[in-house]
Amino acid sequence: MPSINHRRAPRRHSYRLVTSLASSAFCTALALIPLSSQAGLYPVKIKKDLGDLNIYVETSSVDISSSSRINLTLANMDDTVVFCRASFDPKIEQKKSFKRKIDVGDTTVINYQPSRQLNRLLISIKCRAPKPATSSEN
Helix, strand or coil: CCCCCCCHHHHHHHHHHHHHHHHHHHHHHHHHHHHHHCCCCCCEEEEEECCCCCEEEEEEEEEECCEEEEEEEEEECCCCCEEEEEEEECCCCCCEEEEEEECCCCEEEEEECCCCCCCCEEEEEEEECCCCCCCCCC
16 A cells, blocks of 8 residues: 655645645736736827928827827928828727917927727828918909
C-alpha cells in the first residue's frame, strides 16, 4: 500500500487554491487594462480644403473620465481674413459643423466632444477668403 503524507496534502490543496485565485485575479486585471488604456485611441482622418491660403491646422485630444474631447486649432498665417468651416463626422452619430472667421495672424480653437465612445473620426476643414466686393459705377 502506498504511503500518503497527510501533512503535505492540505498545504498543496491550499497552495493550488491560492495560485488559482491569484492567476484568475491577474487575468481579470490583465483583461481590463486594454479597455481602460486604449479607450481614447481611434483613427482620426483630416481632410483639408484650404485653397491657396496659408492656414496652420493642428489637432489634439483630451481624455476626461471616459469621454474624449478633440481640440482643433486653426491659425491664419495669410494676409487676408478667412472663413473656415470644420465638420466632425464620427460615422456613429450625426455630423457636427462649426464656422469661424479668423482674422489675419489670429488663432481659433474648436472643441468637439462626442456624446458616444468613438471608433473613428473624419474632420473636414474648408477655408475660403471672402469674395472681393464688386463696385458698380454708373
